Amino acid sequence: MSLIIVKNATCTFCGCVCDDIELHADGEKIVETKRACSLGESWFKHHTAERLYPDALIDGHPATVDDAVERAADYLVAADMPLVYGLSNVTCETQREAVSLAELVGGVIDSHTSL
Amino acid sequence: MLRIKGGKVYDPANNINGVIKDICMDNGKIVADVDGGRTLDATGRIIFPGGVDIHTHVAGAALNFARAMTPENQRAASKFMHTADTRAGIGGPTPTTFATGYLYAGMGYTTVVEAAVPILSAKHTHEELRDTPIVDKACCLLMANNEIVMDLLEKGEHERAKDVVAWLVWAAKAYGVKAVNPGGVTAWKFGKDAKVMSEPVPGYSSITPAQIVSGLAKIIDELGLPHPLHLHCNNLGAPGNVATTLETMKVLEGNRAHMAHLQFHSYGGDDWHTFRSEATQIADYFNKHKNLTCDAGAVLFGNAVTITADGPWQHLLYQLTGRKWGNLDVENETGCGIVPYTYKGSNLVNAVQWAGGLELLLLIDDPWRIFLTTDHPNGACFWRYPEIIHLLMHADVRKERVKKLPAKALSRIVLGDLDRQYSLYEIAIITSAGPARALGLKQKGHLGIGADADITIFNENPDGELMFRYPRYVIKSGEIVVEEGDIKNPHDGREFVVKPAYDPKIEDFLRPLFQQVYTMSFENYPVELERVHGIEVAEPKNSHG
Amino acid sequence: MIYWGGNPAECHPRHFTKYSLTQKGKFIPNGRKDRTMVLVDIRETPSAKAADLFLQVRPGKDFELVTVLRAVVKGQRVDEASVAETGITMDQVNDLVAQMKAARFGVIFFGMGVSMTRGKHMNSAAILMLAAEMNAFTKFVAMPMRGHGNVTGSDVVMRYTTGYPFGVSLSRGYPRFNPGEFSTVDLLVRGDIDACLVLGADPGATMPQPAIDHMARVPTIVLDPKVTHTSRLARVHITTAVTGVSAPGTVYRMDEVPLPLRPALKSPYPTDEEVVRRIREAVKRRPAWLPQRNGKAVG
Numbered sequence: 001m002s003l004i005i006v007k008n009a010t011c012t013f014c015g016c017v018c019d020d021i022e023l024h025a026d027g028e029k030i031v032e033t034k035r036a037c038s039l040g041e042s043w044f045k046h047h048t049a050e051r052l053y054p055d056a057l058i059d060g061h062p063a064t065v066d067d068a069v070e071r072a073a074d075y076l077v078a079a080d081m082p083l084v085y086g087l088s089n090v091t092c093e094t095q096r097e098a099v100s101l102a103e104l105v106g107g108v109i110d111s112h113t114s115l
Numbered sequence: 116m117l118r119i120k121g122g123k124v125y126d127p128a129n130n131i132n133g134v135i136k137d138i139c140m141d142n143g144k145i146v147a148d149v150d151g152g153r154t155l156d157a158t159g160r161i162i163f164p165g166g167v168d169i170h171t172h173v174a175g176a177a178l179n180f181a182r183a184m185t186p187e188n189q190r191a192a193s194k195f196m197h198t199a200d201t202r203a204g205i206g207g208p209t210p211t212t213f214a215t216g217y218l219y220a221g222m223g224y225t226t227v228v229e230a231a232v233p234i235l236s237a238k239h240t241h242e243e244l245r246d247t248p249i250v251d252k253a254c255c256l257l258m259a260n261n262e263i264v265m266d267l268l269e270k271g272e273h274e275r276a277k278d279v280v281a282w283l284v285w286a287a288k289a290y291g292v293k294a295v296n297p298g299g300v301t302a303w304k305f306g307k308d309a310k311v312m313s314e315p316v317p318g319y320s321s322i323t324p325a326q327i328v329s330g331l332a333k334i335i336d337e338l339g340l341p342h343p344l345h346l347h348c349n350n351l352g353a354p355g356n357v358a359t360t361l362e363t364m365k366v367l368e369g370n371r372a373h374m375a376h377l378q379f380h381s382y383g384g385d386d387w388h389t390f391r392s393e394a395t396q397i398a399d400y401f402n403k404h405k406n407l408t409c410d411a412g413a414v415l416f417g418n419a420v421t422i423t424a425d426g427p428w429q430h431l432l433y434q435l436t437g438r439k440w441g442n443l444d445v446e447n448e449t450g451c452g453i454v455p456y457t458y459k460g461s462n463l464v465n466a467v468q469w470a471g472g473l474e475l476l477l478l479i480d481d482p483w484r485i486f487l488t489t490d491h492p493n494g495a496c497f498w499r500y501p502e503i504i505h506l507l508m509h510a511d512v513r514k515e516r517v518k519k520l521p522a523k524a525l526s527r528i529v530l531g532d533l534d535r536q537y538s539l540y541e542i543a544i545i546t547s548a549g550p551a552r553a554l555g556l557k558q559k560g561h562l563g564i565g566a567d568a569d570i571t572i573f574n575e576n577p578d579g580e581l582m583f584r585y586p587r588y589v590i591k592s593g594e595i596v597v598e599e600g601d602i603k604n605p606h607d608g609r610e611f612v613v614k615p616a617y618d619p620k621i622e623d624f625l626r627p628l629f630q631q632v633y634t635m636s637f638e639n640y641p642v643e644l645e646r647v648h649g650i651e652v653a654e655p656k657n658s659h660g
Numbered sequence: 661m662i663y664w665g666g667n668p669a670e671c672h673p674r675h676f677t678k679y680s681l682t683q684k685g686k687f688i689p690n691g692r693k694d695r696t697m698v699l700v701d702i703r704e705t706p707s708a709k710a711a712d713l714f715l716q717v718r719p720g721k722d723f724e725l726v727t728v729l730r731a732v733v734k735g736q737r738v739d740e741a742s743v744a745e746t747g748i749t750m751d752q753v754n755d756l757v758a759q760m761k762a763a764r765f766g767v768i769f770f771g772m773g774v775s776m777t778r779g780k781h782m783n784s785a786a787i788l789m790l791a792a793e794m795n796a797f798t799k800f801v802a803m804p805m806r807g808h809g810n811v812t813g814s815d816v817v818m819r820y821t822t823g824y825p826f827g828v829s830l831s832r833g834y835p836r837f838n839p840g841e842f843s844t845v846d847l848l849v850r851g852d853i854d855a856c857l858v859l860g861a862d863p864g865a866t867m868p869q870p871a872i873d874h875m876a877r878v879p880t881i882v883l884d885p886k887v888t889h890t891s892r893l894a895r896v897h898i899t900t901a902v903t904g905v906s907a908p909g910t911v912y913r914m915d916e917v918p919l920p921l922r923p924a925l926k927s928p929y930p931t932d933e934e935v936v937r938r939i940r941e942a943v944k945r946r947p948a949w950l951p952q953r954n955g956k957a958v959g
Contacts, residue, residue, distance in 0.1 A: 004924060006922050006923075006924040007638070007922075008636040008638045008639055008922060009904070009921075009922040009923075009924060010639070010904055010911060010919045010920065010921050010922060011904065012809035012810060012903055012904040012911050012921070013808075013809060014671065014672050014807065014808065014809070015672065015805065015806035015807055015808065015809070015811070015812060015913065015914035016672050016674055016675055016678070016679065016913065016914065017809070017810075017911055017912070017913040017914070017917075017919055018674055018678060019635055019636050019639045019919045019920075020636050020678075023922075023924040024924075025924040025925055027925070027926075028925065029925075030905065030924055030925065037673035037674050038673060039673060040673075040674075044905060044924075047885065047902040047905040047906070048925070049905075049906050049925035049926060049927050049928065050928075051928045051929075052886075053885075053886065053887050053899045054899065055898070055899055055929065056896070056897060056898045056899065057887070057891065057894075057896065057897040058895065058896055059895055060892075065898055065930060065935070065938075068896050068897070068898045069898070069935065069938045069939050069942050070942055071881075071895070071896050072857065072881040072896050072898070072939050072942070073939055073942035073943045073945075073946060074946075075855045075879035075881060075895065075896070076855055076857065076881075076939070076943060077943055077946045077947075077949070078855070079853075079854040079855030079878075079879070080854055081831055081847075081852055081853055081854055081855075082853070082854065082855040082856065082857065083844065083847060083848075083853040083855070083856045083857070084857045084859075085844050085856065085857070085858050085859075085861065085863065086858050086859045086860040086861030086863070087810075087811070087813075087814035087859065087860050087861070088807075088808040088809055088810060088811040088814065088860045088861050089808060089809045089810065089860035089861065089903055090810065090859055090860035090903055090932045090933075091810065091813070091903055091907065091908075091909025091910055091911060091921065091931075091932070091933060092242065092810065092813045092816070092817050092909060092910040092911065092912065092918070093909045093910060093933045094859070094860070094903075094909065094931070094932040094933040094936055095810075095813055095814050095817040095818070096242075096246070096817050096821065097933055097936040097937050097940060098857075098859065098936050099817060099818060099821045099822060100202075100821075100940060101857075101936055101939060101940045101943065102828075102830055103197050103202065103203050103830045104197075104940060104943050104944065104949070105943060105949060106197075106830055106831050106832075106833065106949050106951065107829075107830060107831065107855075108827070108828065108829045108830070108831065108842050108844075108847060108853070109818065109822075109828050109830070110826050110827045110828070110842065110843060110844045110847075111811060111814035111815070111818070111826045112807070112808060112811045112814075112861060113811060113814065113815055113825060113826040113827075114826045114827045114839060114843035114844055114845070115776070115843075115844075115845065174820070176916055179816060179819050179820050179916075180916070182819045182820065182823055182824075182825075183815070183819055183825050186823075186824060186837055189823040189824065189835075189837070190837070192823075194834035194835075195834060196833040196834050196951050197830065197833045197834070197950070197951055198950065199948060199950065202821075203822070203830055203833060203834045203835055204821075204822075204823070204834070204835070205822070205823040205834065205835055207823075209823075210823075211820060211821060211822060211823045211835070212820050212821065213821070235917055236916065236917055236918060238910065238918040238920075239816065239912075239916070239918045242820075242910070242918070243820045246820065246821065262686065303799070304687075304765060304799060305764055305765065305799055306765075306795060306798050306799035318687065430795055433792065434796070440792055442792075442795075442801060444801065631684075632685065632686060634678065634679055634917075635917065635919065639919055639920055643920065
């Protein structure tokens with residue numbers, strides 16, 4: 001498979017968020033990084049597009065995303081005080097959706113900042 | 116389709132002054148007539164084109180920093196409940212984005228201009244504007260302390276500077292260009308300021324604030340941008356700054372310019388003890404020079420948060436008040452300072468500032484050239500505009516308020532002697548028709564055929580504050596969005612963006628410079644088109660090659 | 661340039677070279693040679709090699725040292741015994757203050773060694789005050805060295821949507837903020853929470869045990885590219901694409917500059933954004949929760 005080269009890619013490993021990284025990818029894996037630091041390089045090479053995990057798990061058993069989404073919605077709706085937590089390693093677009101979800105279920109939303 | 120029947124219409128752009136007539140709309144636009152659809156009976160009510168705020172700070176990195184700095188304000192502010200239709204939010208001096216949309220629409224305003232956007236964080240501004248519902252939006256880009264632009268102006272490379280400015284406007288998906296304390300924010304990198312128009316900016320060999328102002332104003336005019344240079348003069352807030360402001364206005368002769376929050380630039384005196392209003396002197400000059408428009412930047416007593424790219428001024432304010440101070444330096448482009456502030460009726464300086472804004476609104480004789488703003492949230496919160504409208508419409512109310520000012524203030528102001536009273540027609544000009552015209556937004560600020568169907572319907576009330584605070588209906592893009600204070604079916608507004616002409620080769624000039632002095636990749640700098648929701652692009656003709 | 665309680669050489673490896681110490685600039689043509697770097701930390705980390713001056717503060721004495729510096733900056737008298745407690749000598753303090761005042765543009769980068777140790781936000785506040793007060797003499801700023809990826813973005817997004825940066829309760833239908841009351845560890849340890857959605861984090865690996873125990877007691881949902889420690893105690897796990905590697909979007913640098921992602925891989929899994937949106941849509945298909953006032957839904 002031919003290599004895909006992405007220039008000016010952004011590394012999200014640490015708070016520096018360097019955006020000058022060059023990535024060489026073979027479709028499933030990133031095989032080379034340029035300008036990334038050692039932390040960034042291992043971050044990029046460590047995460048692949050392989051299917052290593054089930055799409056979803058419900059009570060520890062493989063499940064479809066559709067079923068898992070419905071189950072998640074059931075739990076969040078049934079709860080009096082649901083918590084949405086984390087938000088570090090996701091995009092702003094995800095965070096924006098997460099705030100909207102927390103509002104919809106009348107919950108608490110919080111991030112690593114509170115630690 | 117919607118017909119508004121029987122209302123008394125104030126549509127100054129079409130010379131309609133309190134005429135009872137039907138207004139029809141279809142597909143979000145005003146049309147001559149409609150056959151069918153809903154009819155809204157507005158008999159006995161007042162009809163205005165939707166309000167247009169030409170200068171406000173409602174979205175962006177600086178405002179969002181201010182939100183972080185002032186949780187105590189949020190705690191005390193009005194709350195917006197989550198409902199089936201609307202998002203939760205918080206009002207106060209730095210409202211959340213959803214609340215901002217609801218507050219503006221609730222007051223009958225349907226278009227707002229975010230006045231200060233650094234290119235480096237323009238993506239963030241557009242993200243916030245996306246979540247500011249109902250109102251249409253545009254933003255002005257900070258340029259007068261951009262080191263690349265300044266270097267070119269210093270070298271006299273006018274044509275190249277023009278291409279860079281045009282490229283930057285499009286890269287940031289902006290509508291206009293704002294200059295804040297030209298050269299002064301750059302000087303602030305060394306803890307200095309640029310207070311004299313004709314002296315070189317600290318750190319530069321020859322370029323002066325006057326050259327930055329005139330250079331940018333000329334570039335904007337030559338690029339044919341719909342809105343002229345949006346200018347925050349040097350020396351904001353300082354006693355005696357009237358001299359700087361007059362000098363700046365002289366520099367602008369031959370070009371268009373919009374003088375932002377003029378109240379903050381109209382002071383006499385040598386220090387805080389001799390501080391006085393020089394609105395009369397400013398208005399005299401301004402009235403004679405038709406190339407200029409301005410907004411008031413009026414002050415009301417109470418809590419505010421001062422947020423401005425004017426870094427050195429904010430440091431001074433921090434030292435004066437001892438309150439919280441936030442400072443942001445935006446690489447090679449601009450900076451920002453944030454200081455919470457309380458305007459007190461008992462304070463001499465604040466009393467003069469309060470009077471000064473009203474004086475300008477009353478002394479500048481052409482309502483088409485001065486617009487209602489508070490430089491939100493600097494002078495007061497935007498949702499307090501109705502208080503100012505009431506004062507403009509009633510000289511007796513003003514005179515009573517003047518009597519309550521500190522005795523020392525009375526010799527520093529002329530407000531008590533002014534008898535002018537605004538008519539509803541003039542209020543419609545300073546809140547809608549005038550700012551829309553100054554912005555070059557032809558579809559806004561009027562109710563002629565083809566205009567955007569943005570309409571505010573008021574119950575007539577001698578108490579202007581009550582009348583303008585609670586419109587009976589607000590219609591945005593032909594849909595009723597506010598009914599008796601309740602938000603109905605809020606939708607997303609649009610964003611107006613300008614794409615001026617430039618030589619694409621300018622990127623070859625910018626790229627290497629960028630790699631030297633910026634921390635971001637050149638390719639990641641421009642705001643992607645898909646990031647701007649509801650984008651509407653205008654492409655002005657470059658008048659000089 | 662003062663790094664305080666941080667170890668950029670190991671935690672933010674490109675901070676020196678790409679952003680701060682060695683970059684040449686218009687007004688600093690010689691880069692590193694034109695700058696002075698000071699490291700303040702409780703131990704001599706690899707970052708000390710990059711520093712012109714290393715000051716070893718005693719553990720837990722950061723607040724005291726900042727307070728001494730603030731006093732000396734303003735020319736106030738300080739008690740030598742109090743200075744000695746910080747592990748730094750009076751001469752070192754005087755020398756540091758003189759260098760700070762002589763700078764044209766000073767900056768303090770403070771890390772988790774300041775903000776997450778004894779004194780916590782009090783330490784950060786003291787450093788911010790020191791930087792603010794330095795402006796009476798020369799230009800000075802301070803900036804936190806934020807850790808993981810897009811934690812900065814979560815502050816930014818929550819601020820413009822809710823008015824507050826983190827720990828926001830929407831249980832009354834409008835945003836409320838009270839760290840300690842609405843912060844995750846406190847909520848979990850007190851057992852206030854009765855369902856938990858975790859994304860972009862693995863608290864099951866890092867939080868205090870009582871908090872983890874509570875997450876296991878209530879229905880917990882995890883979105884993550886991997887099956888994590890938290891996934892193992894959760895009722896629901898959904899595998900998602902990796903932010904920046906196979907999921908597009910925006911992240912914020914620690915100085916709140918937004919940057920676009922350019923993913924190089926195409927994931928077989930949906931993005932976090934898509935999954936959260938789908939959960940939100942699924943919630944919307946169920947009977948709505950609306951805030952109550954006097955027993956009636958508002959709005």
